[in-house]
Amino acid sequence: MxxxxIHFVISAIIGLGLGYLVFDVIFDSGGKDTEITQEQTADQTATVNEEDHETKTSDVENVSNEESILQAKGCIGxxxxxxxxxxGGATGPDLSKAYNEVEGKHSKPLQEFLKEPTSAVMSSVIGGNPLSAEEIDQIVKELKKAAEQ
Structure with missing residues (x-):
């Protein structure tokens, strides 16, 4: 007995360690995501002239057109x-119905869940790489489209 x-505890520790390692590798992307997050935070707190703002907005739109926000933020990992x-990966559940089901499972709407997740895994993932309000809106739109299919 x-x-x-003991085997269970060791397996759980190894599994959590590997999960953390995988999330760190997926979400680090060579520091790109961190740089983007820092840039967006600086943009939100600093006063930016209109030209700069328009350029950054068009860059975000170009990324959206090339790949889904879900791919860009590593959700598909x-x-x-x-x-x-x-x-995508099989570690987490399929997100096709998340738009309609998150509130029932986590007692908060999808947008609020993405700001402050109630599940331990998602708390650690999003806590290490917080989403901006614009990214949350884009994810919600994508998941709403998925739920309508």
């Missing part, structure tokens, strides 16, 4: 979104 408990035909 003690041996099986763990989740698939069959409703959008996005193949």
């Amino acid at each position: 003690k041996t099986s408990i 763990c989740h698939a979104v069959e409703g959008l035909k996005l193949q």
Whole structure:
């Protein structure tokens, strides 16, 4: 009995360690995501002239047109979104129905969940790489499209 408990604890620790390592590798992207987050934070707190703001907005739109925000932020590393035909990892659940189901499972709307997740895994993932308000809006729009498919 003690041996099986010890094996379980060791397996859990190894699994959590590997999960952390995978999330760190996926979400680090060579520091790109961190740089973008710092840039966006600086942009929100600093006064920016209109020209700079328009340029940054068009850059965000170009990224959106090239790939889904779900791909850009690494969500697809763990989740698939069959409703959008996005193949992803099997670690997390398919997000096709997340738009309609998150509130029932986590007692808060999707936008609030993405700001402050109630699940331990998502808290650590998003806590290490917080989403901007614009990114949350884009994710919600994508997941709404997926739910409508």
